[in-house]
Amino acid sequence: MVSHSGLITVMQRAARKAAPRIRRDFGEVEQLQVSRKGPADFVSMADERAEGTLLDELRHARPDWGFLMEEAGAIEGAPGKPRWVLDPIDGTSNFLHGIPHFAISIAVQEPKPGGGWGDVTQGLVYQPLTDESYWAEKGRGAWLNERRLRVSSRVDLADALVATGIPYKGHGHLERFRKILDSVSPEVAGIRRFGSAALDLAWVAAGRFDGFWEEDLQYWDIAAGMLLVREAGGFITDFRGGDSGLAQGQVLAATDHIHSRLHKLVAGALR
Structure with missing residues (x-):
């Protein structure tokens, strides 16, 4: 049995509490009430119900913590306390089209002493259809259920997916x-677009993908996944190789061998 903190237990319990209803809704997706938040941006009753369940479970465990959520927005907690960052269904478009590729994403973010928000210290990406639980704690590694995760060992960009x-x-x-x-595709073995940034990052941590890039993401899409990649031995930056763009949802993640090469291609394309 892998040892982890009580927070991971709380997060896994909350995700598994929300999962049965998500699975039922996925099986009856044509009956769901769906509304539009913006152009090609949808929210379903499944998102709202799952977020409500997660909110109730996490608030019960840590009643004085705040929240940053996709549907309900920000809820302030007690001063100096961490907050939960969560996305009830990352990959809503997949979910609504009956594509079985989506996940629950939950992260713990610590406050900065002078105000604002700092490091993510725990992260969970949970696939409710497969019961795959990707989780990480800062300084303690990344895991898939009970198996330790490491990013892939590929060194050549030509072999990278x-x-x-x-x-x-x-x-x-x-x-x-x-x-x-145009810059990346001639240099790699393949490029995939699966529609869930949280799972894309978890799959980098698991060695299934060798790299990932995307921008215009929301923080709840990537907070848990970024910690997973780092704790699995990978690198996370923005497109310029720094970290200033991460808060604005610009992410470049890869293995230690692939990241520098991929970064040069991405940054060079934007000069």
């Missing part, structure tokens, strides 16, 4: 994406 997100109606920068794609 890389994931991304493609701009779509009302979201992203299509011309910037085209420049990056």
